[in-house]
Amino acid sequence: MNPYLNDEYNAIREGVRALCAEFPAEYWRKIDEEKGFPETFVTALTEAGWLSAMIPEEYGGSGLGLAEASIILEEVNRCGGNSGTVHGQMYNMFTLLRNGSEEQKRYYLPKLASGELRLQSMGVTEPTTGTDTTKIKTTAVKQGDKYIINGQKVWISRIQHSDLMILLARTTPLAEVQRKADGMSIFLVDLREAIGNGLTVQPIANMVNHE
Template structure:
């Protein structure tokens, strides 16, 4: 979708460009040909789907959001949102795989050197490299300022020590973007630094794999740093000024998380619609029963509202508007779309009745997967806090 630029008083452009239409068609074809037939098996086995990854690499979807000068398609956050929405209709894990291409590289794009950008962004776009974003810790989830992982300067190196928890994609990653504390005495948001660390660095270990409720196709592991020595040149940006990098990385990815929610919601409703045309009660297809039509209509309207909110948020990111003064708009998209995903999965299951509750049908997986979305990249409560503060500070008004 083109950024919503004025075409005259009251005129906004809500149409996709030909390039975006082609991207949607490509992602949709990959989703139907590769992802849909395998989604149930991926969930059941809980294994990383290399065939998804290979399909993404062969079609260039890994580089959708990466600038052209680093080997990507240069379609920005909006392009990634469109691709993620399509693949998440069939498997939320597939949406997360594409999201990680942004989450693991955004800090590098914001603050890395040209050499780092060529290596890590270029490698990600080509499928040569896979990254993971290491932020959460055993005692630092929503409270980012509780980070305890230390990076101590020793000459031309830093020594990193600490444990990161619940790191998506860690098991298959070959580099990590790591949030650390370089000045433990600094108050509040001061004293943080961000590093890019190769997996084969001595002292870096990928720990146990967690047993998850849903989104089982992308493993979640601990990442342990035991006096891991990295060159000072691996730091992203200035020492002790990394908190802004962390926050802007999270802000910029929230529309993509929202796209996973929208895709899941659309997929859940599509499953019900297919079933509702086949299932008959009281002499007619259940899709003709008004009570069910009303439930489905409400979901359809909410999906369209969430899509527009998310597309606008993605356009803001592509315009460079993802700092504190715009964070509430990005949080709105994440909040609305992910809460909707939970509702859509639950309501679609309810409309299907007993058959929807059976594991032979995919809606049980959609219900489990949806619950992840309201937690990752900032819980729904954190999003409400960001929006509430914007209201209190006068950043949001009509």
């Protein structure tokens, strides 16, 4: 018996399918031709509650699991859309849900659930470190009650369309840790304040309209 064929999952598929029917192939072709971002689609998916599927109910979400989130994204693709424009909200949100303080979760998660804020970007990859994340060169040094972050990231998808970004930086030099995976910290960056105030963003032209 396939566990992904129960009534609850089918109801999710039907709901997402109904929303996607409002965005035919012509819509997605136009977005792709213009190398644009499907703003209207993302807003509709958010307002329908699909992007807050994994946010617990106490924070304004649906409290669903990874299987349900996967079905939502799968159905977007099945209907001819591009879930790559929205999946970041789900997995980046989970980083906050799993590691954030209660104060952070109560402040940010309801705003993410309602669509007031978007958390669609994750700054991890760097142009000089290859695939070994432990060798990142972005550093975060605490000065008073703030951290000063210096470094460069690459392939930060959807950053032009996000209010917040998850950022990985090294807070302890690699030479000073026992395990190379130690000494790294996750920061939640408010892009609305950071861009133009020490942070610059430069789009990278590529062949798949993924910015």
